[in-house]
Amino acid sequence: MTSTTSVVSAPIEVLRPPVAPRRSAFTLLFGDLASAGITVATGGLLVLAAPKMLEWAIFDAVFVTDDPRACQGAGACWAFVADKLRFILFGVYPPEEQWRPLAVIGLIIAGVLMTLSPALWGRRLVLGWGLIIGAMLALMWGGFLRLAFVPTSSWGGLPVTLLLAVLSLGLGFPFAVLLALGRRSAKPVARVLSVFTIEIVRGLPLVGLLFVASILLPLLLPADWTIDKLGRTVAALTVFSAAYLAEVIRGGLQGVPAGQDEAARALGIPYWKTVWHIVLPQAIQKVIPPLTNTAIVMVKNTSLVMIVGVFDMLNAGRSAATDPAWPAPYAETYLFVAAAYFLICYGISRYSLWLERRVRERDYR
Amino acid sequence: MIETSQPPRAADMTQAEPAVRIEAVHKWYGAYHALKGVNLDIRRGERVVVCGPSGSGKSTLIRCVNRLEDHQSGHIVVNGVELTGNLRNIDAVRRDVGMVFQHFNLFPHLSVLDNCAVPLVLARRTPRAEAEATARHFLERVRIPEQAHKFPGQLSGGQQQRVAIARALCMQPKIMLFDEPTSALDPEMVKEVLDTMVALAEEGMTMIVVTHEMGFARRVADRVVFMDQGEIVESAPPEMFFANPASERTRAFLSQIVH
Ligand SMILES: Nc1ncnc2c1ncn2[C@@H]1O[C@H](COP(=O)(O)OP(=O)(O)OP(=O)(O)O)[C@@H](O)[C@H]1O
Numbered sequence: 001m002t003s004t005t006s007v008v009s010a011p012i013e014v015l016r017p018p019v020a021p022r023r024s025a026f027t028l029l030f031g032d033l034a035s036a037g038i039t040v041a042t043g044g045l046l047v048l049a050a051p052k053m054l055e056w057a058i059f060d061a062v063f064v065t066d067d068p069r070a071c072q073g074a075g076a077c078w079a080f081v082a083d084k085l086r087f088i089l090f091g092v093y094p095p096e097e098q099w100r101p102l103a104v105i106g107l108i109i110a111g112v113l114m115t116l117s118p119a120l121w122g123r124r125l126v127l128g129w130g131l132i133i134g135a136m137l138a139l140m141w142g143g144f145l146r147l148a149f150v151p152t153s154s155w156g157g158l159p160v161t162l163l164l165a166v167l168s169l170g171l172g173f174p175f176a177v178l179l180a181l182g183r184r185s186a187k188p189v190a191r192v193l194s195v196f197t198i199e200i201v202r203g204l205p206l207v208g209l210l211f212v213a214s215i216l217l218p219l220l221l222p223a224d225w226t227i228d229k230l231g232r233t234v235a236a237l238t239v240f241s242a243a244y245l246a247e248v249i250r251g252g253l254q255g256v257p258a259g260q261d262e263a264a265r266a267l268g269i270p271y272w273k274t275v276w277h278i279v280l281p282q283a284i285q286k287v288i289p290p291l292t293n294t295a296i297v298m299v300k301n302t303s304l305v306m307i308v309g310v311f312d313m314l315n316a317g318r319s320a321a322t323d324p325a326w327p328a329p330y331a332e333t334y335l336f337v338a339a340a341y342f343l344i345c346y347g348i349s350r351y352s353l354w355l356e357r358r359v360r361e362r363d364y365r
Numbered sequence: 366m367i368e369t370s371q372p373p374r375a376a377d378m379t380q381a382e383p384a385v386r387i388e389a390v391h392k393w394y395g396a397y398h399a400l401k402g403v404n405l406d407i408r409r410g411e412r413v414v415v416c417g418p419s420g421s422g423k424s425t426l427i428r429c430v431n432r433l434e435d436h437q438s439g440h441i442v443v444n445g446v447e448l449t450g451n452l453r454n455i456d457a458v459r460r461d462v463g464m465v466f467q468h469f470n471l472f473p474h475l476s477v478l479d480n481c482a483v484p485l486v487l488a489r490r491t492p493r494a495e496a497e498a499t500a501r502h503f504l505e506r507v508r509i510p511e512q513a514h515k516f517p518g519q520l521s522g523g524q525q526q527r528v529a530i531a532r533a534l535c536m537q538p539k540i541m542l543f544d545e546p547t548s549a550l551d552p553e554m555v556k557e558v559l560d561t562m563v564a565l566a567e568e569g570m571t572m573i574v575v576t577h578e579m580g581f582a583r584r585v586a587d588r589v590v591f592m593d594q595g596e597i598v599e600s601a602p603p604e605m606f607f608a609n610p611a612s613e614r615t616r617a618f619l620s621q622i623v624h
Pocket residue numbers: 394395397399417418419420421422423424425426
């Protein structure tokens with residue numbers, strides 16, 4: 001080359017991305033007239049409400065007492081929650097056997113921990129959950145070795161809530177996959193059947209389904225087919241979650257390009273293996289947020305089983321609060337139960353955020 | 366590269382039996398007539414380049430060869446197996462036929478190594494370790510063994526397409542189909558993919574390649590087939606095809622793409 005190029009001798013300045021100017025808390029709260037108005041109004045409400053709340057929940061509250069009368073005229077009666085804790089958590093399960101539902105809670109936590117890492121998702125995990133569910137039901141029922149038999153009518157509290165949630169989501173999921181595949185199928189029979197099921201179930205309120213399962217089903221089935229009430233409730237919740245999950249999964253399936261399925265077919269991978277190993281993992285990754293949403297909704301939906309007389313945690317709490325010895329501590333009980341639901345649902349929500357970030361980090365196009 | 370001999374043939378197949386026989390094939394999409402009586406025989410070891418204007422049915426034709434599309438009349442026989450509704454036959458044909466797509470169609474949730482190994486496990490029940498060894502072998506052949514642990518989304522287009530070729534080769538196909546393997550690539554990546562294909566051709570692979578890369582056609586094709594409106598208009602060795610096309614439609618097409 002003959003032409004000379006001038007060389008910039010000055011050291012090149014390292015360029016940093018410009019820092020977005022931070023908006024101070026003051027401008028956020030009082031930046032314009034509307035913000036200022038809202039800030040003052042909510043601030044005022046807080047100032048008015050906070051002292052009374054603190055007074056009730058803490059300063060005037062009774063934390064420990066053996067005597068229900070101590071709560072008379074006082075603030076929150078947390079002593080009641082402490083006193084009835086076992087009843088709220090385990091219902092009318094025989095007190096001397098309550099280590100069993102406690103172990104069931106432990107099993108569920110173990111199962112959930114085992115499920116957290118996507119690296120472990122696969123056939124073994126499904127088998128693992130099958131074993132866990134079997135073990136949980138066996139523990140709750142008993143009637144073998146030297147475990148006393150406990151009928152499902154005596155089951156109650158948190159294990160029932162967790163069992164209902166895990167069973168309805170876990171059993172609902174495979175049905176949901178079938179319904180979603182069916183709805184996209186080229187085969188008219190599969191398609192019509194899936195659309196029909198999904199639309200019927202989604203068109204009914206859950207309470208209606210629960211009534212159908214608990215009252216109508218026994219009337220329709222032959223008299224000697226006694227299906228347990230809890231079993232019928234699980235069936236209703238499963239059908240319900242399957243219909244909702246199916247629509248979520250269908251959304252995910254639509255997001256998987258046709259080329260994925262074509263590549264799998266060209267490679268000679270059989271249909272069901274393609275679904276399980278190629279299409280579903282991608283579909284599910286695309287719908288983590290709505291799946292989480294459905295899971296959270298289903299956890300909370302289990303509280304509706306109270307209507308057909310199943311003793312879940314909310315029902316156990318409500319029934320504990322009717323004890324005439326104590327001065328109607330409904331607010332305390334419901335707050336406690338609400339906190340338990342919140343912990344579960346918030347946990348699911350945080351987990352899904354982590355999962356989404358993990359998926360993004362793989363840098364998909 | 367050394368010209369290797371072809372893999373041993375099944376005993377019941379005669380020397381004369383073509384690798385692919387396409388006979389009077391008609392194909393409709395609904396009411397749209399996409400293939401109008403196509404005849405094409407492809408010998409073992411032959412490299413055929415298919416070209417033609419957009420919508421002329423090139424993709425449809427090669428997708429019929431591994432039954433990604435079905436044809437409504439005529440016969441398609443691959444390595445002696447006729448493609449009908451019979452699922453066994455379809456499986457048998459797909460065993461012998463590998464395919465490379467315009468948009469790669471790699472599995473984005475699997476690592477590069479798994480993209481090559483998992484299909485072997487799923488389709489052939491190959492033990493995992495053996496499948497991985499095969500995958501590494503073919504990744505080496507397309508010269509990207511160092512990318513094995515990455516995910517497809519982290520590779521360039523040319524690298525992805527080479528992985529897709531390796532993935533197809535892992536299944537040890539006797540025939541390879543390519544549907545515009547370079548047309549989704551940036552120009553600087555076209556060469557690396559074409560080089561891989563040339564190497565494959567030199568090893569004696571039977572190849573049907575839909576492409577507009579006329580340089581590739583000149584260099585490796587035994588025959589160039591020109592399609593238009595669902596028909597094969599012309600089929601000739603590249604020297605004749607480019608120098609002296611018989612049909613007016615071919616000449617019009619060539620004048621548009623060859624500068
Ligand atoms: N699934 C389908 N349904 C309906 N029509 C289709 C379908 N696939 C292709 N066609 C039509 O069939 C014709 C041939 O399509 P094909 O994809 O085989 O063309 P092509 O030669 O590969 O074109 P290109 O160079 O654009 O890839 C086109 O007119 C196309 O619109």
